[in-house]
Amino acid sequence: xxxxxxxxxxxTWTTQNGVEGYxxxxxxxGNSIFLPFAGYYDGKDNYDEGHYGRYWVGQINNSQxxxxxxxxxxSDYSKREVINWYRYHGFTIRAVMDK
Numbered sequence: 001x002x003x004x005x006x007x008x009x010x011x012t013w014t015t016q017n018g019v020e021g022y023x024x025x026x027x028x029x030g031n032s033i034f035l036p037f038a039g040y041y042d043g044k045d046n047y048d049e050g051h052y053g054r055y056w057v058g059q060i061n062n063s064q065x066x067x068x069x070x071x072x073x074x075s076d077y078s079k080r081e082v083i084n085w086y087r088y089h090g091f092t093i094r095a096v097m098d099k
Contacts, residue, residue: 002057002071002082013075020050020075037075041090051075054091057082 009024014034016023021036039049053073061067061084068087073080085091 005071006080011080021053022073035073036092037073038092040092054089056091056093060087 005024008028009026012023012025014021014023016034016036019036019038021034021038023032023034025032035053035055037048037050037053039046039052040054041047051074053071055071057069057071059069061069064084066086066088067084069082069084070091071080071082
């Protein structure tokens with residue numbers, strides 16, 4: 001799914017309802033999703049809201065018991081990458097529905 005988002009979609013920086021993030025539009029069918037830069041939670045505190053978007057991709061790191069992969073995006077540069085981090089962080093979960 002992440003590869004489909006990266007390779008098969010256009011990404012536009014935008015603000016929706018006062019929240020900054022990317023509007024991602026499928027080149028295949030024109031469907032879109034808004035990925036807000038919600039930051040992340042570590043305990044009770046939210047960090048980097050409005051500056052970073054971090055989305056779990058649903059794949060754990062089998063070589064690291066407490067690790068999983070997430071899509072990382074930053075507002076100050078256009079680079080997006082999938083990296084490994086500790087699962088106890090409160091990253092955003094991208095809700096999807098298969099039809």
